[in-house]
Every structure is written in C-alpha cells, then in structure tokens.
Amino acid sequence: MNQRRYDLIGIGIGPFHLGMAALTEEVGDIDALFLDEDEEFQWHPGMLLEGADLQVPFLADLVTFADPTNRFSFLNYLHQHNRLYQFYFFNRFDIPRREYNDYAQWVAHQLYSCQFARRVIDVIDHDNEDDPFYEVVTEHPKTKVQTVYYAKHVSLGTGSKPAVPEGLRHLPENDVIHSSRFLDSKETILNSGHAVVLGSGQSAAELFLELLQNQRYTQPHISWLTRSSGFFQLEAGKIGLEFFSPDFVDYFYQLPYEKRMDEIPLLTRLRNGVEEQTLHKIYDLLYHRSVENGEPNVTIQGHTEALKAEKLENGRYRLHCREWQEEETFSTDADKIILSTGYKPHIPDWFTKFADKIEWEDDANYKVTRDYQLVFKTARPHRFFTLTDLLHSHGIGATNLALSVQRNVTIINTIAGRTVYPEQRNTVFQQFGVKNKPE
Template sequence: MENKLYDLIGIGIGPFNLGMAALLDQTDEIDAIFFEKTPEFVWHPGMLIETMDLQVPFLADLVTFADPKSPYTFMNYLHEHDRMFPFFFHRHFEVPRQEYNHYLQWVAKQLEGLYFGNTVVDVIDKKEADVPHYEIVVEETSTGRKKYYQARHIVMGTGSEPLILDGLDRLPNEDVMHSSRYLFEKDHLLKAKHVTIVGSGQSALEVFLDLLEEQERDTEMKLSLFTRSGGLFQLDTAKFAQEMFTPEFVDYFHKLSLDQRKGALDNLGPLRKGIDPDTLTRLYTKLYHRTAAMKDSRVHIQPMTEIEGIEATEDGYLLQCRQWQEEVEYTYPTDKVVLATGYKPHFPDWFLPRFKDDIEWEEEGIYKVSRDYQLCFNDDRQHHFFTLTDLVHSHGAGATNLGLSVIRNIHIINTIAEKEIYRNQKNTTFQQFSAEDYK
C-alpha cells in the first residue's frame, strides 16, 4: 500500500475526468491521480466516422470555460499542429469527431498522473480513521497485480455503457450490433444485402448517412431506418433554448423537487434527444438528389415503430415491429441490424455493495447529489465522493454537455481546495428562471 494520502483520486478517464486532470495540472493546490481500465485514451472509437462533427462548438473543450489561457485549449492544439489557418478558413464552429479524439489524446499524453490499463476494483470507506479517507484498490490489467492507494476525496467518472434490448446481446456482434461498435463491424455490414438501423438520435443518423455513402458504391444494398419517435426531429439549437446549458439554469434546476425536475426534463426533450439540423439537412439533400429521376427503393425510413424483438432465421433476421400509433404489428426481414439505442450510466461492480446503505436516495434507484456534485451521505462527512455519472435527474439536461462539464469541474476543484481556484461564470443568461425574488 502507498502511504501517501492523495487529495483526490479519479476513477475513469473520459473527457470529464481528463478535463479535471488538465485543470489540476495548472495548480499545485490539489494532488491527484486518475485510473482507467482501457490501455490508452480513445473516445468512442466505434463512432469516429469521417465527416461527422461534435454537436457543440469548439469552445466547449476540456478547459476553455475555466481557463482560456491554459495550454490545453483546443485553440492551442490547433496552433501546435499548424491547423490554425485551415480551421479559420473552414469557418465551422463544430469540431470533427476524429479531430476531437486526437485533441483529447494530445492532452492525455502531456499530463502526469494518468494511469491507463489500471482498473479500480474496490473503494473502501475509511471513515473511522484519524483522517477519514478512501482506500482505492487498483488492479493492473496486464498482470492482475493489485495496488492500494489512499485519497481524501473520490471523483467517479465511469461514463456510460450501451443500452441493449433484452436478449439481443446473445446474438452475433457481426450481425446485430450496438452503434458504439459500428466501425469495428462495418466490413461485415458492407457484405450484407440489407442493413437496418434502429434509433432516432444523432448516432442513428450518422450511421445511416455513412452507409448511404457506401450504398452508392454497392447498388444492391438496401438500407432501412426504424425510429420509435414520431419522426426525425431536430435538436433545438435556438439561442434562448441553449441558455438551459448554463450555470444559472443548473442552479435553478437543482433547487426544484424531484417531481418538478422530472417534469422539467420532459419539457427539455428537444434539447437532449434531437438530431443536429445540419445532419438532417445532409440526409434530406442526399435523398432529394438521388430521387430526381425516380423513387429509390433501396431506402426505407419508418417512424413511430418500436422493435420489440429480433428473431434469427436461415436467411438473416426478422424484426418484430409495432407501429404504435396504428397499433399494427408485423415482421420485417433484414440481414444485419445496427442498434442506435443509446446509453445508460455505468457503475462499477463495487459501487452499490459498498455505498448503497450509506448514501441518501431521492427514490429507489435515484441517488441524491449536492449542487457541487457530491453524493449525499447519511453522515456529515468531510471526505467527499463526487460523481460525474448519472446526473441528469439532479443537474438537468446539461449533465452530459461538454461545456458544462468544465463548470462542473470548477465546482469540484473549488470545493476540495476550500477556496476559489477557478472562477465560476456569472450572469450568463438573458432569462431569469426563478421567481423567488418576487415572493
């Protein structure tokens, strides 16, 4: 066991904790290290499709909202890679997904205290110690050797995992796959005569568009898209709507009751689940040009349809479909299926067994989180357990927003340091959300 007591240990190294590490690198106030089970940093490798962009502008990088002078800004990345002029002439606010991944890898390679290929297999609460802290058990992936570390605070950034329909995980990956594996299985898809994508979000449209490009080189391939939603609806990018991704709105949202927050999330659906308008325009334009002379029978788009099951046959697969508005059930044959069915929060195996009885729950399955992202415990502790995972219920639609993730890290850093290391932005909206001042 290491005798050293760290101020902070981060569990998982995705963009959120990587941004935390980048901000901490520029201050000596907090001594922190981070562990990640994968052997190297890579961001959604199965969906790094060429020509596809992030849905947020380049200013929502790892650090700019906290420290635009940081050496880890996206602008400095462009400068260091001689891409300032191309980016300037490109005149596009959004960053290509592949370039964003390369930017993240560039930052990760410069930071100390990031340990890849190391899985946190247990966290033990040492609340009775003279200095209350956590003991972190880490297993080295390549050797299985365990090491033990100690930290006053924990930040859990274990991200999300693919959401798969019940039973479909038993089907061959090369035939029925989640969109997170799309590029890994793309060669198998291109050999098929009929590929069906299931989903109504950004990932579904990106896969569909990419395969439409491939379809032009293979005239026999048929493509189908089934969406449970009422249609292919675009993300709300209106300027006043975007103010829901500000610290002011998070302040307002967090103070609401759980029932009020649930209702607010329903109203914020177009901000969370829509498709980028540029992506929809690209799809419509491509289909319009392709059907100038005649209808293209190789493309089928069917909204308002749930996929209730998939049955393997000798010739491929049968989708069990239900058009929920008409209440019509039918089967639909296909060779391959891409499930763009989203993600769910990922929790380590040790999390609930260790902490379920010690933390506060707003209701079953929904833990209570403070404004500064601490799990709320039943005792009044000073060794905090911060979470970056599963925060939509407590902090709103912006819980997964890349720009707000920087603001979240500011809160956590300032709480640990017990002083202002990075300044929180104020007065960032033209709207006032609360009426408390008028009581």
C-alpha cells in the first residue's frame, strides 16, 4: 500500500483524545491522527455558566499527570495568556469551566493531529491481510466529501450523548431541553411561566441556581424535581477521593464482573451529588428571597419520578409524575422542561459490525483489557482501544479527567511497546484488597 498508515487513529475529540493527542505530539515514533465531526473543540458548551467551576483541580489538565513539564499544561496556558499572576491571586485549586474550555481549545488549535469536520461513517477491519489494519472512512458534515485514512490501531472516543427519559422523547427539543443545550434556551426559559428542572446532580443544581438568580419579579416559577431521595452533597473527603486513583482501578478491574456491577451503586456519592458550595448558594439565596418576598416562587421535591408529558392545546405541557415513597401520582403544567438526566455512552452505528468479533461481559457490556483494548475472539496485532463505556470494566473513574491522563499513558506505552511515560502506582494511603494473598 502506498497510502500513509498511521500508528493510531482516534475517533472523537473530547478531553480524553485531546489529551492523548497532546501527549503523542511529544513522541517521535508514534504517528497519530484524531478525527471529530464538529467544526471545533467544544466542551459541554450548553453548561458553560458564568461562575460554574470544574469539579476537579486544575492539575487534572490534559497532560500534567503524565508529564508536568509538557508545553500543553494548564499552567503554561496561563503563562502564555499572561494570566499566571491573576491565577496566583485567584488562589484556588479549581478553575472556571469556561476557562477549561478555552484552555482545551488553545491546545486543539496547536495540534495538526486533531482534524475537525471529519465525521467517521465507517471503520473497515482488514483482518485477513498479512499486515492487518483499519480503514477509517470520514465524511465532511456539510460538503459530504469523503476521505479515507488508514491505521494500525484505532481508539474509540465518541463519548456520550444526552439521556432522555422515555416518556419525554417524543416532545419538541425547544421546550424539553437537555442540560447540554441550556445556554441556547436560557432566555426563553426565563420568559416562561413555569420551568421544571429534572435531576439531582451538580448540573441540575447549577441550572436551578442559574434560573433562581435570574428570576425577574419572582418569575418564572421554578420546580426542581428528582427521583432520588433528596438533594445531597457530593462526597469530597480526601480518603474517599482516593477511589479516583490508578490503584483502585487495578483493584476494581480484577474483580469478577458481578462484583464490579454490585460495587458501582455503592460508590454513587463519589460520582453523583452536589458540591457543598453550590447547595449553600441555593439555600442562602432562597433564605434572602424569603425575607423580601415571603415564600420563594419555587418547588423543590425529591422521591419524584417524571413518567411522561403531553402537550396541551394552550401550548403548555402536562408533566405526569409519581412520588414513589407515597406511591401517589400527580401532574403539573409547565412551559419548559429542563433535563439534567445525565448521559449514556455514544456507540456509533458502524460499531455493530464488530459485535460478533468481540467478547462480551453480558448482552450490553463488551469485555475490555486492563490496557483498554476490546477483547476479540481471535487474537490480533492491530488493536482496538476504547475510551468510551468503561464504567463496568474500570469503575467510577472512567469519566474522571485526571484518570484519563493515566489511561492515555497506558495506551501510548502499549502502542509504543516501551515506557514513554511512567505509569504511577502506590498513589494512595489506603489499601484496596488483600496485598499478600495466601497461595
């Protein structure tokens, strides 16, 4: 073949693959390419609220946990933008989400290996060749011009897509708005009579606070409903945070599949919940409003599941709910429904052709090696890595920004066949599992 064959093609450019691109930029013997259908890098643009911060420290940037001297570090971004002194006086470990997005765009603009407006429409597995490879077919989203690339290895990093409750999927998106599109609809929501926020995590709390802060003469009425038991604080204890470490990933991965699935719900407070500061802001604002206006124009209720909604003749929506503790159903009429109902893995349609070639944990979850390769029924030298849908195999840190750097280190070292970046271990004070097991 005369066509250029990359060592690695990454499909999808979110923070995970962007970090991998930044790290491989410094490695001379890995020729990598990363493709994304969007025209530029954007990190949750609908949730880049003023005053909203990243939930991990700035050290969890794209490269620092692999190489603190890397030119794509967040500190170098600050230095290059003459913001280092301001950040020093800011005197905080966390950073604004808007700034993280700007930092990531700064990195993406410097990396020729990151190619945007390239939608991957097919990946062809040439596994019968003497020198097997993958053929990656892309299409420009606007012009529909197709381009073909070739790679020895591929990595799936298509991330996630909004999860919408089944009973709300048939409704128009301009009125039933997922949090990922909140900022585009903010003004129409504020001009409505009744806005309902569904969910109980950090995003839901931030959306409720944003609407509460922007109420005009106590309008609109804002309801905050969740099927969870209540609105609880995110676990932030330092010992608890050690679960987001390579050591815990090692421990979790070696557990039997059933044990892994049992463990995930037990660690919910480490993944879901609201930061203490956000809860305090909400309560303090409600208290001040109660002094001025009596009862604030809000409804806050847990134990409440949104079952379905229907559009009324007057253009509003009747939202049918169930209070599952009392086992009572009720309905409320709303103008806008905001879904902070999370995300689910985005697996491309072309991936289905690999379903019969790989091994599965069950009907829904594919098997993944410790170094993030799909497990094929027949061993192969051309590897298929995945950064998407790893909760069942690698635990609650699957979407953690800091651990994503360590994951990239593992993949880069595997492709290179040598230690390009050291893989950190013994990073925690507590012990996961029995160290000295009997023979």
